[in-house]
Amino acid sequence: MQQKSNLSRRSFVRNAGLLTAGWPVLSCLPGTAANHAGTAAASSVNLHWLGGRAPSLSAGATWGVPWPRGTVKQNAGFRLTGADGDHINIQSWSLATWPDGSVKWSAHAIGAGKGLPSAAFTLSVTKRETANGEIQITDNADHIIIDTGVLQCDIGKSGAQLIRTLKRKEQLIAKEGTLVLLTQDIPDEGNGQSPKHDAFLSNISSVTLEQQGPVRAVVKIEGKHVNAAKRAWLPFIIRLYFYEGAESIRILHTITFDGNEQQDFICGLGIRFAVPLSGEHYNRHVRFTGEEQGVFGEAVKGLTGLRRDPGAAVRTAQVDGDEITGALPAVVDKRLQYIPSFGDYTLFQPTPDAFEIQKRTKAGHGWIQSAYGRRSSGTGYLGTPAGGLAFGIRNFWQSHPAQLDIRNAHTEEGSITMWFWAPRASPMDLRFYHDGMGQDTFEKQREGLEITYEDYEPGFGTPFGVARTSEAQIWVLPSTPSHERLASIATYIQDPAMITFDVPQWQTAGVFGGSWVGRQTPSAEKEQLHQQLDFYFDYYKRQVDEQHWYGYWNYGDVMHSYDTDRHVWRYDVGGFAWDNSELSTDLWLWYYYLHTGRKDAFRMAEAMTRHTGEVDVHHIGPFAPLGSRHNVQHWGCSAKQLRISTVTNRRFYYYLTADERVGDLMHAEIDAADTLRTIVPGRKIGQQKGDPDGKYAGVSFGTDWGSLAGAWLTEWERTGSKTAKDRLLNSMQTIAAQPHGFFTGSAQMELATGKFQPAPAEQFGASHLSAVFGLPEICTELIALVEMPAFEKAWLQYCEMYNAPEEEQKAVLGKSLGKLNLKQGHARLTAFAAVRKQDKRLAQRAWVEFLEGEAGIRKFSKEIRTLSGPLVLNKVEEADGISTNAVAQWGLTAMALLDYVNEDYPAK
Structure with missing residues (x-):
């Protein structure tokens, strides 16, 4: 069911109008929304659970809140109040500040179960x-112990074990939490060749206590995977999140x-825990979750379905996971040794539409099929009525x-493994998808x-340096959970509870460009625009599922262009396949969320931010920290550019969630211009050459500087960095001083200071791409x-003149700009x-x-055609005039x- 905002559109329009009455006067002032500071309303903010309803459970929550300039002093405190007026224990810190030192974004955390059942705060x-x-x-010197009040976690500072022990009220539940990596040296080609396999374990190099409570604690663990021959590779970063009162840890x-990529084929990647077990095998329980609250539940030694009945009380207790005490009926007890104990279980999800569960008695014996399903929610449990470990992978x-594995549940020490890449699947093959097709010269590449x-160039389509972030949880439980309880935990792992602010707050605070909101007078025509905005989002949301835009390396992205002849997205056609943020798809989704408050929009934008910030960017190596242009493979294009790795796309998620990993990604971009000395963005246009040892780099005032400005602005407001601030202000001043301002196009930038050298007076023009990447x-x-004023004048000139008549x-300007593209998208500059x-x-x-739709979408349409076999393989929906570039810019x-x-x- 479509999830709408907790505010109606009419309520939003009315509220926004009240907040910004008199906008022509206010809008001539910088940061007009900040002028609301000092009012009584500005010192408090309305909050709610994402989606508008209180969750059934919460394992703790962290969120961000924006404030108008001058409202909140750095030494201020915060109080969170539920709908019943009760105060909720809260931990607060600053994410960003305004230039005057006041808080721009605050972050807050509450513990497990706090804030419930209140829906608003x-x-x-x-x-x-x-x-x-x-x-x-x-x-301690060699380990850290964190106690949430419910669980106690011992974290190692060296060696293989990230989590040495995991206890609940001093009872050992799990231990030896270790990363596992399985590899082979050749792919499975079916040609009779036998791969050489290898196994690696985590090896910790550093541990950082990033946040120390008292409500929320975060531990960052870094290292590499190491094998028996001491080869160390595949760097990892693990963050462990703890909340007061929580019985779970977010990973x-x-x-x-x-x-x-020609010889390192990953065939298993996960995290493993040992689980101590004791007692009778019939009191040891295995659980997996399926789809729609479904739960697979069995005991290691089953007592149901036998030829000899142990009795209804025994059977019920075992199915429910309760302890069976006392002696079993003699007809069963004397024959227990002949009932097999199944120690190994596996849930394997090879595709987005099918999973299977298998089990066996122990290694060396055959597997039997236990169950099948479509989409598992990816949570399991191993333990006894006296306690155990629930575990699950998000998405x-x-x-x-x-894959989820349980092994040796019939012994005194079982194990669980959460596989982010399943060993039962084909190995991960990251090789480039073609041989270059003879493109060995610049002319052929053109x-x-x-x-x-x-955009092809030999050696550039490499995955070296790309990253992937996954999320998991472990729950330290006091007993075997009921099916309902485990299903509830699985639902939470997939959709963790989050708090956020009401829609008008971002505009009131003046963040994300929300300072310019005018009167919002409804009309039937403008309602059509709102409906069209909804239609485009809903269509892409359905396309994600219909087109199966899923997979370890793909989830979160969408495709670039559609092939109306084959009735498929152009998944195999060069630069028309994966979108990789082209023309600001990320921004479209985030602003749509900010305008509507829709939970499903947040989740889609969240998935895209995780993907584009990790997979589409080179984090180490010669291309770091640039991103890759759209391609059949996310890293395949030889155009490595700042416009893909831009911080501008990441800031939303960071400020809304205080996510530390995204904070790392943004920080990595502050010196990104250094790479432009060797990886010149416009190679296929002008064959420019860089200077790897130079103090300057060629930087365009559009996609390059816009990305750098986003990085510097964010670093300045997050950390107060003088270097970032100086580079930002120097670059603004020297763009404004260019012979033609933004129409100068580009110049040499001094890397240390951000100052641009004056460009030749004859350098003049505009690119249609400059202003469509943030x-x-x-x-x-x-x-x-x-x-x-000089910078504003230069920018306003660009905004006014780009679409102006010749x-x-x-x-x-003294001359015309010629025929320019993307006129509809540039209407927002006008x-x-x-x-x-x-x-x-x-x-x-x-x-x-905008309404004429030149180089965009000319006709508003919500019509959909449904096609089915034999014309297409699977039923598909098609909409007229859909391309991701056009929809993102239109939105x-x-x-x-x-x-x-x-x-x-x-x-009219």
């Missing part, structure tokens, strides 16, 4: 108070590929091939680009944040200029540019115009 600014909480941390698992079937839109959004924020361009200049003519022009522009120039929508 109020966060208020108070005097700083000492935070309370149950988490206790003992940081964030990141690997970076640093092998040779289990979406990130196939995945021709290849002309036919398949693929540049407008970042410039909007910068103009609100920094008072620099005569107007000649009059203002609208921004209209707001800043209070120019009704420009506002009306912006609407005309961003529609939302911007509805915010900026709502009142100037043309009359």
